[in-house]
Every structure is written in structure tokens, then in C-alpha cells.
Amino acid sequence: MTKMTNFSRKIRKYPILAKWLFLIILILSFSSWIYLIFNPQLLINIFSQNWCKDFELNDNLSCGEESLFTKNKFPLFQQGNFKKAVDFFTEQRLNNQNNPEILIYLNNAKLMQQGKKSYTIAIVIPINQDARGIAEALLRGAAQFQEDFNKDPKNPGLKILVVNDENKPDTVDKLAEHLLSKNDVIAVIGHYTSEVTKAALPVYQKNKVVVIAPATAARKSLFSGKKVLPNFLFRTIPSVKLQIPKLIEQLQLSQLAIKEKVAVFYNPNSTFSQSAFEEFRNQLGASKIIEQDISISKFMPRKILNEVKQQGAKALILIPDGKVNHYSFKNTLNLIDVNEDQLPMAGYSTLYDETILYKQNVKKLLIVVPWHPLSSPNKEMIQRAKQLWGTANIGVQTGISYDATLVLTKALEKVSISDSLPNQRLAIQQQLNNIKQVTGGASGTISFDNDGDMIENTSQIVRVIPTKCAISGAIFVPMNYDLTKLDCQQMIKNSKINK
Structure with missing residues (x-):
């Protein structure tokens, strides 16, 4: 109490000092608000309800x-x-x-x-x-x-x-x-x-x-x-550098001789598709690649298929972009149709699409995906997903x-x-x-390398198999997967694939 009394006496004794103190406080308060106005992120932290x-x-x-x-x-x-x-x-x-x-x-x-x-x-x-x-x-x-x-x-x-x-x-x-x-x-x-x-x-x-x-x-x-x-x-x-060698290895193990040529269908104007194509070329060698643009508007699948066969293609590599180009994916579907399962086919995860499951001629199609739920090491996450979304897909x-x-x-x-x-x-x-x-x-x-790229290669090779577990009549499963483990009832409950 004595300290407060002494302070009050000093203020009365020095009125000019009191005015300066008031002015300093006013300036500091005004400056703070000006700073907040020009730094709205601080206002957001304070007034989170907005x-x-x-x-x-x-x-x-x-x-x-x-x-x-x-x-x-x-x-x-x-x-x-x-x-x-x-x-x-x-x-x-x-x-x-x-x-x-x-x-x-x-x-x-x-x-x-x-x-x-x-x-x-x-x-x-x-x-x-x-x-x-x-x-x-x-x-x-x-x-x-x-x-x-x-x-x-x-x-x-x-x-x-x-x-x-x-x-x-x-x-x-x-x-x-x-x-x-x-x-x-x-x-x-x-x-x-x-x-x-x-x-x-x-x-x-x-x-x-x-x-x-x-x-x-x-x-x-x-x-x-x-x-x-x-x-x-x-x-x-x-990255494609990790995924594509696994796809090539599986293709050569099952359907393609090592020295045989392949026709690669891709979009040269797509960052992803171009990158995947170059990785195939690096892995197989330029002399074994027959290059084809899948993104053109006047794509004639039957004519082009015959041409690549005449050039010695023994398999089709399908790398449409991620549906950025209007024609790329549609042209790929048409090419699959006219191939009629004659040549083996291999593709990237952009083909992991419900429309593929309705195709008749995809028995020889292999697709590399970055991960698949049926082979996931995290069974708890998969079970939780089934519960949350009401489907096994x-x-x-x-x-x-x-x-x-x-x-x-x-x-x-x-x-x-x-x-x-x-x-x-x-x-x-x-x-x-x-x-x-x-x-x-x-x-x-x-985990990441110094460039921020994922180090682990979690990619899987999947194929299309016929099953009564889906309205489409087919599902994607990893190679060598035990089909008796499929949860048919939940799949039928909501058979639209959740890509």
C-alpha cells in the first residue's frame, strides 16, 4: 500500500512524466494493432473462431x-x-x-x-x-x-x-x-x-x-x-525409378523373353508419362523400345497395333497420364480392346481404374501400384478403413x-x-x-532420402481376376494372392472400387 501511495505522489509531483508515460503506452498499443493488421496470421492464431x-x-x-x-x-x-x-x-x-x-x-x-x-x-x-x-x-x-x-x-x-x-x-x-x-x-x-x-x-x-x-x-x-x-x-x-524395374521383372518372368521388343504407349507431353517412358528405355535399352504416342486425338488402335507387331513388338507397355489429357486414357482402353489378350500388357497405376474391371480381354494385363490393401502390412489400418467406410474395397x-x-x-x-x-x-x-x-x-x-523421395519400395504387381465378389465381375489382386482370403460379403456391399 505504501509503495502505491509513493507512486501516486510521484505522479502528482511530476505531471509531465505522467503525460509522457501515457503517450508511450498509447503509441505502443497503436503500433501493436498496426503490426497485427499487416500480419493477419497472428490474428488468426488469436481469434481462431473466425x-x-x-x-x-x-x-x-x-x-x-x-x-x-x-x-x-x-x-x-x-x-x-x-x-x-x-x-x-x-x-x-x-x-x-x-x-x-x-x-x-x-x-x-x-x-x-x-x-x-x-x-x-x-x-x-x-x-x-x-x-x-x-x-x-x-x-x-x-x-x-x-x-x-x-x-x-x-x-x-x-x-x-x-x-x-x-x-x-x-x-x-x-x-x-x-x-x-x-x-x-x-x-x-x-x-x-x-x-x-x-x-x-x-x-x-x-x-x-x-x-x-x-x-x-x-x-x-x-x-x-x-x-x-x-x-x-x-x-x-x-518413384518410377523404383516401381518400373519391378514391373519389368514380373513381365519377363511370366510373359516376355529378355531380348524381345516392347511397344511403349505414353504421352510425351506428360511429366509423369514421359518420366515412366524414359525409365523403361533406361531399363530395357532404346533398341528394344517401339515408341508410340497414346495422347493424340486421331488414334487408330487396330492400325497402330498391327504396325507395332510388324516391327517386332512382343508386349504392350501402357502408360497413359493421370487423366490430364482428354484422349490418353480412352485411347488406352481402345487399344486393350483390339489387342484381345493377344500380346501381354503391362501398365502403371493410372490403369488401376474401375473401367478396366469391366473389360473382357485383360487376362494378360499386369499393373504396378505403389501399395495394395490386400498385401498391406498394416492390417489394423485396413480393418479400420472397412469399418469407417462400410466396404472392403x-x-x-x-x-x-x-x-x-x-x-x-x-x-x-x-x-x-x-x-x-x-x-x-x-x-x-x-x-x-x-x-x-x-x-x-x-x-x-x-523414410526419405536427401531429396525428399521415399526410400522404401512398397510397390506391388497386381492383375485382374474374375470373381463373384464384385458387381463388375472382377477385382485387382496382387500376384500370387490367396483368393480364399477375399471378404466377398463386404465387397458386394459396395463394389464400386475406391481407387
Whole structure:
């Protein structure tokens, strides 16, 4: 009390000092607010309840205000009525258990209702007519991990922003800029195709934001032409350099003599397809390759098939791009039809598609995929996926996006949730460079080399086998898989393949 009295006397004794103190406090307060205005990421950390509330509609980004698949709007979420939004999404999920977008929005709404401190990541997927199934499958992996991660009270919250890049390399850079302008996204999972990832990568590099690519398999040298340091691209999928030798080995073991020629059908304008073609050429030798463009509009499959046979082709290698080109995949399907199982066929995971299962002449088709649920070492993850989605058809893309989300959250363990956004982003990149390995993935253990590429070769060779376990009458299974282990009842329940 005596100290306060003495201080009051000093203030009365020195009125000029009091005025200066007041002025200094006023200036400091004003400066602080000016700093926050020009550094909005700090405001987001303080006022977390504003997250996603004022998002635009129809901008290919959604945290719960609209569906990017159906274009339906969800006004309860957009208006910030998160309690009712939780009830709404819960009911929607009861009616559509296999919908990953709804589950993500439900978990986002729960976190907003709880007001829990959370990290925000984005997953960028190709939602268009051709790649819709791929987009849904990628979402399932991230949604499954988010669901289980948020249920653990020891973890901070994990919010997921869903983004649609439309599988368009020409516009993805602007989309990436728009995404990062939200000032709360600490890292990105995506994209699906190598060419879209390549087009978006400079934006992430410039903003020092980590992007974990679950499906980008092209050689990294094709992304920039030179090494970019520090690296912000990490891949949770074996590159073509790891996958293609395994495919060639299986093809030569079963159907192709070592010295025989092959016809390689690919898109020379696709980052991925070009990369895969070059790996085949490196492995087999240029003299054994008959090169064909699968992406042209006036592709005549029967004529071209006869030509490559006359040139000595004893097998067909099919490498369409990831449905970026309008003709590439369709031309491949037509080529499969006219081949009528005469020549052995081998292809990449872009052929792991439901339309292949309805084809009659695919007995000699081998496909290399980065991972397959039937041979996954993580049986617990597979069982959880069956329970969560109500189907035994757990697709390839689901597993690899699950792994990407897992790796990202491992990096978050040593990132301060109260730190500034730029510091959080840099810390993630540093942690990923330092992490020796991550266990518990759908594919098992995941580790990176100095370039951010996955070290483990988890790829599998699959074939198409006829079965009553699916409406299509066929399913993809790994080579030498014991067919008596198939869970037919769950497969029939929802036989649409979740790629």
C-alpha cells in the first residue's frame, strides 16, 4: 500500500512524466494493432473462431461451407452455427457412410464447436468428371487419419481444407496462391498428377510451404531442371525409378523373353508419362523400345497395333497420364480392346481404374501400384478403413494419402502450436528433413532420402481376376494372392472400387 501511495505522489509531483508515460503506452498499443493488421496470421492464431467463417463460395476451396463434389451449400457451417453443423453432418454421414468429404467437414465442425487449438492442412485433389473416383479415394485416406487423430485427447486438433485443382496444370499456380492467401494453412497434401504438382511447386517453394505428394511418381529432375534448395517437396510414394524395374521383372518372368521388343504407349507431353517412358528405355535399352504416342486425338488402335507387331513388338507397355489429357486414357482402353489378350500388357497405376474391371480381354494385363490393401502390412489400418467406410474395397489412393497425412502429423509433433505461421511452416520442413523414419503407415515404414523421395519400395504387381465378389465381375489382386482370403460379403456391399 505504501509503495502505491509513493507512486501516486510521484505522479502528482511530476505531471509531465505522467503525460509522457501515457503517450508511450498509447503509441505502443497503436503500433501493436498496426503490426497485427499487416500480419493477419497472428490474428488468426488469436481469434481462431473466425477460421473459415468468411470463405467465398464456388472458389474450389472448402472447409465445410460447401461440397466441392455436388456443389451443395452448407449454410450452418458458413454462418458459424457449428453445433447444428455437427448434427447436420452426422445425419448426412448416416445416409452416405462412404463419403469422405462429409466426414472431414464433420470433424472440422466439431473442432470449431469445441474451440480447440488446431492445425490446418490442405489436401488438393482432382475433382472432375474423369478423376472423381481418384479424388474420393485420396480424401478417404486423409479423412480416416483425421478421424482417429482428433479422437485422441493428447493431440491438438487437425482441420482439413479440401481443395479442387481440377487436374489442370494451367491454372493450379493461381489456385495455390489463393490457397496460401488464407494465412492458416501450415502444409499441403497433393496433388494427384506429376504435371499439376510441377506447375504448383514454385508457389509452395516461394512461400516456404511443405507439400507432401502422395501420388506424384515422376523423376524429381523433371520438376525444375535443377536442384532446388531448400526442398519443400516430399513424396510418400515410390518413384518410377523404383516401381518400373519391378514391373519389368514380373513381365519377363511370366510373359516376355529378355531380348524381345516392347511397344511403349505414353504421352510425351506428360511429366509423369514421359518420366515412366524414359525409365523403361533406361531399363530395357532404346533398341528394344517401339515408341508410340497414346495422347493424340486421331488414334487408330487396330492400325497402330498391327504396325507395332510388324516391327517386332512382343508386349504392350501402357502408360497413359493421370487423366490430364482428354484422349490418353480412352485411347488406352481402345487399344486393350483390339489387342484381345493377344500380346501381354503391362501398365502403371493410372490403369488401376474401375473401367478396366469391366473389360473382357485383360487376362494378360499386369499393373504396378505403389501399395495394395490386400498385401498391406498394416492390417489394423485396413480393418479400420472397412469399418469407417462400410466396404472392403479400400483403394490404392486411400492408402498413400493416409501415409502422407501420417507423415505430416509426425512432423507437427515438434512444432509449437502457438508459434507464428511462417515459423510453423519452416519447422515442418526442418522436421521432415530430420525424421529418420515413420512407422504405422498403410504401406508400413516410410523414410526419405536427401531429396525428399521415399526410400522404401512398397510397390506391388497386381492383375485382374474374375470373381463373384464384385458387381463388375472382377477385382485387382496382387500376384500370387490367396483368393480364399477375399471378404466377398463386404465387397458386394459396395463394389464400386475406391481407387
